[in-house]
Amino acid sequence: MLSGQEERAFAEIAEQIGADDPRFAVSMQRLQLRRPGRGHDVVIVVAAATAVLCLLLSLGPATFAAAALAFAAYHCRPSRPTRRPVRRRRRGSR
DSSP: OHHHHHHHHHHHHHHHHHOOHHHHHHHHHHHHSOOOOOOHHHHHHHHHHHHHHHHHHHHHHHHHHHHHHHHHHHHTOOOOOOOOOOOOOTTTOO
């Protein structure tokens, strides 16, 4: 994770590079729009379904373990990237 100051510096560098090379800016936008892996989502759904099944089968400790895993996976999932368009500077204007 980057701090606020580091994020701003990175955004400024990306903006400068994007102004010099438009193809690079397009490829960076594609990378930013990609969604992180769905592994956490799968873990959440499977753990929640397991907790419900264990609850129906009256398996107390297993229900608690599956519910705790679903809760932890939900709250520890990676944040989704925000869509930030790259601003392009015109050449020669400074």
